[in-house]
Amino acid sequence: MTAYIVRRLFATLPVMAVVALFVFFLLRFAPGDPAAIIAGDDATAESIAAVRAKLGLDRPMVEQFFVWVWSLMQGDLGVSIFSNLAVTRLISQRLEPTVALTLSTLFVAVALAVPIGVVAAWKARKLVDRLVMGFAVLGFAMPGFVLAYILIYFFAVQWQLLPVQGYKPIAEGFLPFAESLILPSVALGVTYMALIARITRASMLEVLAQDYIRTANAKGLATDRVLLLHALKNAAVPIVTVIGIGIALLISGVVIAETVFNIPGLGRLTVDAVLKRDYPVVQGLILVFAGAKVLVNLIIDISYAFLDPRIRY
Amino acid sequence: MSAAGSNILEVRNLETQFNTLDGVVRAVDGVSFDLARGETLGIVGESGCGKSVTALSILRLIPPETGRIAAGSIKFEGEELTSLGEAAMKRLRGHRISMIFQEPMTSLNPVLTVGTQIAENVVRHMGVPWRAARERACEMLDLVRIADARRRLDEYPHQLSGGMRQRVMIAMALSCDPQVLIADEPTTALDVTIQAQILQLMLELKEKTGTAIVLITHDLGVVAETTERVVVMYAGRKVEEAPVEALFAEPLHPYTRGLMRAIPRLDVEADAAGTRPRLQEIPGLVPRLTQPIPGCAFAPRCGFATERCRVEPPPLVDVGAGHTVACWEVDRVRASAL
Numbered sequence: 001m002t003a004y005i006v007r008r009l010f011a012t013l014p015v016m017a018v019v020a021l022f023v024f025f026l027l028r029f030a031p032g033d034p035a036a037i038i039a040g041d042d043a044t045a046e047s048i049a050a051v052r053a054k055l056g057l058d059r060p061m062v063e064q065f066f067v068w069v070w071s072l073m074q075g076d077l078g079v080s081i082f083s084n085l086a087v088t089r090l091i092s093q094r095l096e097p098t099v100a101l102t103l104s105t106l107f108v109a110v111a112l113a114v115p116i117g118v119v120a121a122w123k124a125r126k127l128v129d130r131l132v133m134g135f136a137v138l139g140f141a142m143p144g145f146v147l148a149y150i151l152i153y154f155f156a157v158q159w160q161l162l163p164v165q166g167y168k169p170i171a172e173g174f175l176p177f178a179e180s181l182i183l184p185s186v187a188l189g190v191t192y193m194a195l196i197a198r199i200t201r202a203s204m205l206e207v208l209a210q211d212y213i214r215t216a217n218a219k220g221l222a223t224d225r226v227l228l229l230h231a232l233k234n235a236a237v238p239i240v241t242v243i244g245i246g247i248a249l250l251i252s253g254v255v256i257a258e259t260v261f262n263i264p265g266l267g268r269l270t271v272d273a274v275l276k277r278d279y280p281v282v283q284g285l286i287l288v289f290a291g292a293k294v295l296v297n298l299i300i301d302i303s304y305a306f307l308d309p310r311i312r313y
Numbered sequence: 314m315s316a317a318g319s320n321i322l323e324v325r326n327l328e329t330q331f332n333t334l335d336g337v338v339r340a341v342d343g344v345s346f347d348l349a350r351g352e353t354l355g356i357v358g359e360s361g362c363g364k365s366v367t368a369l370s371i372l373r374l375i376p377p378e379t380g381r382i383a384a385g386s387i388k389f390e391g392e393e394l395t396s397l398g399e400a401a402m403k404r405l406r407g408h409r410i411s412m413i414f415q416e417p418m419t420s421l422n423p424v425l426t427v428g429t430q431i432a433e434n435v436v437r438h439m440g441v442p443w444r445a446a447r448e449r450a451c452e453m454l455d456l457v458r459i460a461d462a463r464r465r466l467d468e469y470p471h472q473l474s475g476g477m478r479q480r481v482m483i484a485m486a487l488s489c490d491p492q493v494l495i496a497d498e499p500t501t502a503l504d505v506t507i508q509a510q511i512l513q514l515m516l517e518l519k520e521k522t523g524t525a526i527v528l529i530t531h532d533l534g535v536v537a538e539t540t541e542r543v544v545v546m547y548a549g550r551k552v553e554e555a556p557v558e559a560l561f562a563e564p565l566h567p568y569t570r571g572l573m574r575a576i577p578r579l580d581v582e583a584d585a586a587g588t589r590p591r592l593q594e595i596p597g598l599v600p601r602l603t604q605p606i607p608g609c610a611f612a613p614r615c616g617f618a619t620e621r622c623r624v625e626p627p628p629l630v631d632v633g634a635g636h637t638v639a640c641w642e643v644d645r646v647r648a649s650a651l
Contacts, residue, residue, distance in 0.1 A: 124378075125378070210419065211414060211416055211419040211420045212419065212420055212421055212422040212423070214414070214420075215414060215420045215421065215422070215482075215485075216422065217374055217406070218372055218374060218407060218411070218412045218414075219406060219407030219411075219433070219434045219485070220402075220403040220405065220406030220407040220408060220434075220437060221403075221407070221433065221434075221437055222437070225433070229425070230422050230425070233424045233425070234423065234424055307424065308423070308424055309423075309424060309469040309471070310423060310469070310471050
């Protein structure tokens, strides 16, 4: 198992290299020039060229790439063209809100979706099942930002139970931190909840038809043990896979929630950096996002072995 | 036959039906039989004759979305099971009535260890802590002669062979000393050599524990070797019942006779002489169970059938010594050569 994990970690290196290559050249070939943005609207061609030379953007592209990769290997993501701050510092400042929002959204989605899916499968084709699945279709169809505004209107504006917007770091106390995350997590999580609930139901239905469930029932086991141990553990692999995909989607999906709820996270940083063509920041962010996805994938793959003893690496 | 009162299980006029797209299937259509304490009863018939459904009905494991016990009575130790509450039924299953299934490859949960699957039954019904239940599981694996039982407790089903898995199923089913063990084709999926071992094991354990066994099979050879009394089912109905010697000495229902003629036999002399008779199949097909069958269900395939057989269902008649048969033409059948 350890050997497998080490092997997989090494296998991420070429993936990250390809990501780095793509991100670098894609950005350079995209229209827009950071030098022109810095120099301002009424800058002359000479002043733009001067800015470009100062930033090193006048060098051959291949040279720029290798300079970037060289510092990358030393753990240096470069310096923002606009704020002159180290990209690593910019990212680490914005990391907490995004990680907190991702995890809390995931928690909301999984904690509700899995029980809902199990109950729906157990009561398949009955009223509970139809209600739950109807709700799942609705949740899947409803865009997150629409739900976000509806939630803000009722919970924050009308009833004033929760803050309208903003983010409180956990350092300022857990309660304000949690309060600031509830609405964005629900708004963002409903789609994933619907997705995970549907997969849980489908996977459970398949498992509940298996011979070993009949055996479990023939032993007179309590219904909760049959459902939650005998069935759910067998149904877990597809569910965990979808949760993993959910995490990957969430990491990039937080942009909208961060914008609507005015949360200073990586999503907002990305949007700002892209609009300004702040190459080093965008490159660093995309590498971080890609690295996170690769890591989540690895964790999901490893979790299979714990869920199903027939899987060996 | 055992005297009244010593029966542990009494099934009367059981009717189990399934709703399908083609209509209501009468999978079990008025079946009655008794099981005495410690007895081994065989239920024989082709696929689809209602044997397994009868077994599942006794444990009330018919999936409620599609099927139901429509009529009849199932009494276990005098207690009516058809109207028993689900909670009481759950206390009975795996404890006083256990079941083992045909497919050892798929009947064990692939993600739980063998030890957990046996011990959970013990915890559930004996109310003992897990540690004690694991000890019991270990004893049971010893009892079904799985070598190195303690190590096997922590293994998963995929690490065991088919025969071993069926031993585990038996260990599980017997772990709470049930009064009745229902074995639904327990050896069908196994190699012939393993089949004999498993049957032998079941009989030995029966001697030790006094558990009564209902052995469901399509294999008359298995019936002859292991059971004391046999119920022959056809198209959801009981067509004949007899002590096993009587049944093999003088099968009285044309269907039972057909089954016996369809058993392949080794006959070295006939082979050498080139006079080995052709294996005889029963002509025709099992009737569809979606339509009510007015007369004898076997009539369309029966060489003895008369007009009466097609319109009037034959009653079960006692022909002596606990041998009953449902056939209008039983005298002609008896007079004819097997």
